[in-house]
Amino acid sequence: MQTTRKPAPECPFEKRFPSQLLRDDTFFMTLAYNQAIDAWRRGEVPVGAVIEREGEIVALAHNTVENSRDPTAHAELLAITQAARALGDWRLEGCTLYVTKEPCPMCSGAVLMSRLKRVCYAVRDPKMGCLGGASDLNAIPTINHHLEISAGEIMEEDCRVLLQTFFRLKR
Amino acid sequence: MQTTRKPAPECPFEKRFPSQLLRDDTFFMTLAYNQAIDAWRRGEVPVGAVIEREGEIVALAHNTVENSRDPTAHAELLAITQAARALGDWRLEGCTLYVTKEPCPMCSGAVLMSRLKRVCYAVRDPKMGCLGGASDLNAIPTINHHLEISAGEIMEEDCRVLLQTFFRLKR
Numbered sequence: 329m330q331t332t333r334k335p336a337p338e339c340p341f342e343k344r345f346p347s348q349l350l351r352d353d354t355f356f357m358t359l360a361y362n363q364a365i366d367a368w369r370r371g372e373v374p375v376g377a378v379i380e381r382e383g384e385i386v387a388l389a390h391n392t393v394e395n396s397r398d399p400t401a402h403a404e405l406l407a408i409t410q411a412a413r414a415l416g417d418w419r420l421e422g423c424t425l426y427v428t429k430e431p432c433p434m435c436s437g438a439v440l441m442s443r444l445k446r447v448c449y450a451v452r453d454p455k456m457g458c459l460g461g462a463s464d465l466n467a468i469p470t471i472n473h474h475l476e477i478s479a480g481e482i483m484e485e486d487c488r489v490l491l492q493t494f495f496r497l498k499r
Numbered sequence: 500m501q502t503t504r505k506p507a508p509e510c511p512f513e514k515r516f517p518s519q520l521l522r523d524d525t526f527f528m529t530l531a532y533n534q535a536i537d538a539w540r541r542g543e544v545p546v547g548a549v550i551e552r553e554g555e556i557v558a559l560a561h562n563t564v565e566n567s568r569d570p571t572a573h574a575e576l577l578a579i580t581q582a583a584r585a586l587g588d589w590r591l592e593g594c595t596l597y598v599t600k601e602p603c604p605m606c607s608g609a610v611l612m613s614r615l616k617r618v619c620y621a622v623r624d625p626k627m628g629c630l631g632g633a634s635d636l637n638a639i640p641t642i643n644h645h646l647e648i649s650a651g652e653i654m655e656e657d658c659r660v661l662l663q664t665f666f667r668l669k670r
Contacts, residue, residue, distance in 0.1 A: 393589055394589075397583055397584070397587060397588060397589050398580050398583050398584070398589055399579060399580075399583055399589040399590070399591070399609070399612050399613035399614075400571070400576050400579055400580050400583075400609055400612075400613070401589075402612075405571050408570060408571055409569050409570075409571050412568055412569050412570055412571075413568070413569070416568060417568060418564055418565075418568050418569055418570040418572075419570070420570070432608060432612055433604075433607065433608025433609075433611055433612065433629075433636045433639075433642070434605055434606075434607075434608030434609040434611070434612050435605075435608070436604065436605075436608065437603060437604025437605030437606070437607065437608045437609075437629065438570070438571055438604075438605040438608075440604055440605070441570050441571075441573075441603055441604065441605050442570035442571070443570075454641065455641040455642070455643075456641065456642060458604075458608065458636070458639075462639050462641045462642065463634070463636065463639050465604045465629070465634065468604075468629075468633050468634050470625065470626040470627065470633045471604065471626070471627060471633065472626075
């Protein structure tokens with residue numbers, strides 16, 4: 329079943345160290361960006377996620393699909409599991425997920441099912457994204473939870489260049 | 500954050516023991532049904548899943564959201580992680596997922612992302628299901644993988660009565 333994969337190229341980007349004093353969307357997205365860089369350094373597609381509640385970080389994760397050989401090990405899903413463990417409840421009410429790209433079908437579903445308050449993502453994904461890109465699960469009227477979405481507003485270019493460079497160098 | 504939950508009622512249904520000689524859709528769905536009964540006995544919404552490849556079972560799981568306090572701990576997602584571990588690859592090519600109800604948005608996305616060959620589900624879910632019920636993620640043209648779907652054909656009534664009885668007794 330194993331396919332031979334070309335090793336990931338070395339990551340030419342560096343992490344950033346924002347001040348902890350201003351905990352705005354850019355602060356949390358910067359931490360998600362740093363997670364994406366960690367993903368790249370471990371040979372994974374560079375996607376990172378952070379979950380915040382009341383100004384505190386409750387989860388930090390990055391994509392580990394290749395290393396864990398687990399198709400469900402996306403940054404968002406790992407962060408949701410981590411946040412639920414930290415909060416002692418699977419209902420992530422009042423939480424915001426920051427993620428460097430628009431969630432895939434699975435992760436878009438997961439943010440709905442875990443009852444997050446808000447999702448803020450950097451890069452839109454018109455091909456696979458399911459929070460406005462290829463489809464919008466948040467718009468299904470029969471689903472009894474809906475999210476606030478901020479799309480493509482925070483660090484869009486940084487996160488896009490990171491992803492595009494990864495795929496360009498990998499080819 | 501914890502909400503007080505009414506304890507689950509005792510499960511009035513019994514597991515079934517099909518012959519191992521005929522490994523057809525009903526055989527595998529029966530094992531998924533037995534997993535759903537195990538879920539109920541542990542106080543969980545009774546949903547079970549099985550993953551099969553070339554006539555062999557590679558994963559068996561049930562919903563554990565309440566006990567693990569993890570919103571991602573749906574039967575399908577746990578089975579996918581288990582199957583990927585068993586096969587040593589996150590691409591579940593050639594595999595069929597049997598599940599007692601139509602997958603939710605998250606799990607519908609997960610079966611696409613893990614490149615399963617086929618999904619066979621018992622009970623349709625017009626409210627939350629995303630493989631034909633409330634939405635159909637399999638029909639998004641830009642997603643580069645598509646599934647064969649068998650919906651509502653195998654053990655539909657058994658799995659529906661199981662779920663309906665659980666929610667009726669829990670009220």
